[in-house]
Amino acid sequence: MSSAALRQPMSLKVLSNGFLAFWCIVAAFPIAWIAVMSFKTPIDAFDSNPFRVIFGPHTRTNIGGLSLIDILLGLALAGMLVRQAIRWLPGKVAEYTPNGRTGISWLVGGGAYTLVSLVLLVVVLPAVLGVLNPVLGPLGTSIVGLTTEHYEAVWIDRGFTRNFANSMIVTSGVVLVSLTVGTLAGYGLARSDSVIAFWLLVVALVFRALPHSVLVAGYLPYFITSAEWLAPIFGDAAPTLYGKPWAIIAVLVAINQPFTIWMLRSFFQNIPAELDEAARVDGCSHFGAFRRVIVPVMWPGVITTGLFSFLLAYNDFLVTSLLLDAQNMTMVPAIANMFNRETTASDEVQAIAAAVSITAPLFVLVLVFQRQIVSGLTAGAVKG
Amino acid sequence: MKKKTFAIFVGPSVFMMVLFIAAPLLSILWLSVHVTQPVYEQVEVEICTPGLLGSVCSTELKTRPLLDESGRILTQTTFVGLQSYRNVIEPEKLRSAIANGSWRELMNIRFWSALRFTLVFTILTLPLVLGTGLLIALAVNNTLQRIKGPVIFVSLLPFIITPVIGALSIRWLFIGDGILTAGLEWWLDRDIAMFAQAWTIELMMYMYRVWHVAPFAFVVFYAGLQTVNNDAVEAAIIDGASRWQRLRYVIIPHLMPLVIFLTLIHLMDAYRVFEEIVGFSASAYVISLQWLTYEFLLQDGTGARAISRASASAILTMIGVAVLLGLPLRRVWRERKGS
Numbered sequence: 001m002s003s004a005a006l007r008q009p010m011s012l013k014v015l016s017n018g019f020l021a022f023w024c025i026v027a028a029f030p031i032a033w034i035a036v037m038s039f040k041t042p043i044d045a046f047d048s049n050p051f052r053v054i055f056g057p058h059t060r061t062n063i064g065g066l067s068l069i070d071i072l073l074g075l076a077l078a079g080m081l082v083r084q085a086i087r088w089l090p091g092k093v094a095e096y097t098p099n100g101r102t103g104i105s106w107l108v109g110g111g112a113y114t115l116v117s118l119v120l121l122v123v124v125l126p127a128v129l130g131v132l133n134p135v136l137g138p139l140g141t142s143i144v145g146l147t148t149e150h151y152e153a154v155w156i157d158r159g160f161t162r163n164f165a166n167s168m169i170v171t172s173g174v175v176l177v178s179l180t181v182g183t184l185a186g187y188g189l190a191r192s193d194s195v196i197a198f199w200l201l202v203v204a205l206v207f208r209a210l211p212h213s214v215l216v217a218g219y220l221p222y223f224i225t226s227a228e229w230l231a232p233i234f235g236d237a238a239p240t241l242y243g244k245p246w247a248i249i250a251v252l253v254a255i256n257q258p259f260t261i262w263m264l265r266s267f268f269q270n271i272p273a274e275l276d277e278a279a280r281v282d283g284c285s286h287f288g289a290f291r292r293v294i295v296p297v298m299w300p301g302v303i304t305t306g307l308f309s310f311l312l313a314y315n316d317f318l319v320t321s322l323l324l325d326a327q328n329m330t331m332v333p334a335i336a337n338m339f340n341r342e343t344t345a346s347d348e349v350q351a352i353a354a355a356v357s358i359t360a361p362l363f364v365l366v367l368v369f370q371r372q373i374v375s376g377l378t379a380g381a382v383k384g
Numbered sequence: 385m386k387k388k389t390f391a392i393f394v395g396p397s398v399f400m401m402v403l404f405i406a407a408p409l410l411s412i413l414w415l416s417v418h419v420t421q422p423v424y425e426q427v428e429v430e431i432c433t434p435g436l437l438g439s440v441c442s443t444e445l446k447t448r449p450l451l452d453e454s455g456r457i458l459t460q461t462t463f464v465g466l467q468s469y470r471n472v473i474e475p476e477k478l479r480s481a482i483a484n485g486s487w488r489e490l491m492n493i494r495f496w497s498a499l500r501f502t503l504v505f506t507i508l509t510l511p512l513v514l515g516t517g518l519l520i521a522l523a524v525n526n527t528l529q530r531i532k533g534p535v536i537f538v539s540l541l542p543f544i545i546t547p548v549i550g551a552l553s554i555r556w557l558f559i560g561d562g563i564l565t566a567g568l569e570w571w572l573d574r575d576i577a578m579f580a581q582a583w584t585i586e587l588m589m590y591m592y593r594v595w596h597v598a599p600f601a602f603v604v605f606y607a608g609l610q611t612v613n614n615d616a617v618e619a620a621i622i623d624g625a626s627r628w629q630r631l632r633y634v635i636i637p638h639l640m641p642l643v644i645f646l647t648l649i650h651l652m653d654a655y656r657v658f659e660e661i662v663g664f665s666a667s668a669y670v671i672s673l674q675w676l677t678y679e680f681l682l683q684d685g686t687g688a689r690a691i692s693r694a695s696a697s698a699i700l701t702m703i704g705v706a707v708l709l710g711l712p713l714r715r716v717w718r719e720r721k722g723s
Contacts, residue, residue: 008526012526012627016522016526016527017523017526017527019519019520020523020535023539024535027538027539027542027599028538028541030542030554030557030595031541031542031545031553033556033563034552034556037556046559046562048561048562048563048566050563181396181397181400184393184394184396185393185394185396185398188390188392188393189394192390194390196390197394200398207405209652209709210405210702210705211655211656211658211673211674211705213673213681213698214408214409214677214699214701214702215404215405215409216677217408217412217415217677217680217694217695217697217698218409218695219408220681220689220691222411250400250404253404254401254403254404254405255404255405257397257405258401258405261397286386286389286393287389315546315547315548317547317548318658318678322681322682332546332548332549335548335549336548336662348556352556355552358546359546359549362545366537366540366541366544367537370536370540373540373544374536374607377603
């Protein structure tokens with residue numbers, strides 16, 4: 001509709017776009033700011049003057065920083081890499097993809113591309129700049145203080161790599177198991193109109209509302225003593241569930257199940273039932289129809305649901321902090337321990353560096369899967 | 385679909401939910417009325433200290449936990465009825481607080497102050513989240529096509545961020561002479577310490593929650609705005625409806641189902657408020673119901689966990705969410721039946 005009646009007065013346009021700009025700043029500022037802080041010495045990071053935080057004079061004089069040419073070349077290279085990833089990479093991946101296995105070839109292609117980009121940015125670029133900077137005079141003197149010492153301290157000295165590995169084990173486990181179990185259930189529920197299916201969904205909705213601490217209170221005593229009460233079944237090999245990553249995976253999968261089956265059910269309902277009926281007429285069993293006809297077309301829904309399972313497992317604090325021991329701690333509870341004891345200012349900046357490290361993968365996730373996340377958020381609402 | 389195939393498809397999922405959701409619910413019912421404690425014995429110990437003329441000895445009565453043959457502390461589980469609930473609710477203190485009419489006294493009881501904060505938090509953030517979400521959705525809908533994608537990307541960041549980290553990032557802006565505290569001090573021309581009293585911490589928690597969840601409301605409303613019936617809007621224009629009237633009488637009624645959906649989700653999620661208290665280190669000032677249970681579950685100085693009290697507080701939390709969701713759900717149910 002392009003009628004003149006819908007045209008808006010200038011004032012409204014300015015107001016609405018102004019509000020939007022304000023919101024964007026509010027949304028991005030805290031995250032951007034801690035990213036800036038994480039690269040400065042504590043004196044600069046907690047300075048009350050914003051410009052001293054951004055330019056980091058103390059960091060620059062004591063440790064070093066970036067020159068104008070560093071910044072320009074770095075931005076140019078990063079921009080080029082992102083551009084190539086959008087323009088050039090999809091074509092290449094499609095070209096080398098053996099019949100229809102897009103998922104795997106994206107994993108390989110994307111992984112290789114990320115690796116090459118990292119080598120270029122972290123190894124090649126600093127080497128080139130190391131030669132260029134002294135030659136260029138005023139362009140080569142550092143203007144913005146920058147230090148990576150907090151990241152080194154967190155990842156190398158404090159063993160954050162182990163927490164990262166634990167996080168990866170837990171999240172990938174949760175995503176895989178919860179999608180496998182959830183896909184089957186979601187399909188079953190979408191194709192059944194029995195009373196049981198209806199009540200199952202209602203009960204799942206009730207479970208969705210339960211605070212997680214309620215459930216953890218139910219697990220904890222049994223997890224700690226599990227070696228005793230599992231002994232009759234497993235004998236001496238009975239495991240202590242407390243602190244075991246796979247026990248956490250099971251718990252998080254279960255907590256996530258109500259959401260998963262609701263979401264996948266609504267996706268499967270959008271796949272026409274005629275599709276599997278046709279396969280059934282051609283002589284497939286229910287499982288055959290599911291495997292041959294539904295599985296090939298279900299990936300958009302499964303990927304979206306998988307993203308939300310990933311977020312639940314990756315972001316969880318309550319369950320992991322109570323049920324995992326220090327050895328198997330994931331990243332989020334580990335960082336909470338970092339700032340809860342008596343801290344010095346440099347501990348605090350290390351915690352900030354850890355926080356930025358945790359956020360970075362999520363940032364990439366939104367960058368790559370923005371459309372799927374939005375469709376997932378609205379899927380539940382449109383049905384409800 | 386036949387019953388048997390249905391059972392096979394749904395089976396694994398139902399099994400997991402029964403084992404890890406339904407069973408723990410039953411178990412906390414049992415746990416909340418029982419207490420497991422080490423068994424103590426009293427023994428007479430002769431303590432001798434070397435004195436000037438030979439040693440001075442005295443006998444004392446000491447309590448120590450009984451050990452079984454493999455050296456572990458022997459425990460014993462006893463039925464205590466509603467004692468753990470009493471320990472959580474503290475009815476005597478409650479009664480005296482009510483008798484004195486003292487709000488401060490009531491808020492000194494951890495359970496009641498947790499309940500107060502959780503409910504206020506849930507109710508207060510709801511309109512803020514809905515309003516902010518709707519405003520952003522309208523503004524995005526109104527803007528240039530080209531910048532919609534980037535705006536949605538930026539808007540998703542607060543939603544996607546790990547809640548503890550999100551709360552921490554706000555805390556770091558305000559802590560000490562943090563950049564925003566410094567800005568506020570400059571603006572208001574007075575000294576401000578955001579982490580020194582309960583109400584400023586609470587204020588930051590509300591702000592954080594709105595920042596964190598408004599993007600969800602925005603995305604849902606934005607999707608809803610795409611399906612607004614243009615004919616209805618056009619008819620309203622012909623009838624001479626102003627911009628505000630169009631919003632009030634055409635667009636918002638169209639979005640009403642989404643408002644109900646978001647309200648339900650928000651009640652569920654805000655009632656669970658927990659990560660804020662970790663991120664803002666607020667437990668000395670304000671706590672929530674989930675935090676109360678969490679605190680009971682943590683090991684105290686002696687390495688013991690107050691499992692029974694935790695279960696009692698968990699049950700009470702559950703009753704709370706049932707009451708909170710029961711009212712709006714019943715309304716939705718009636719409307720569904722009526723239509």
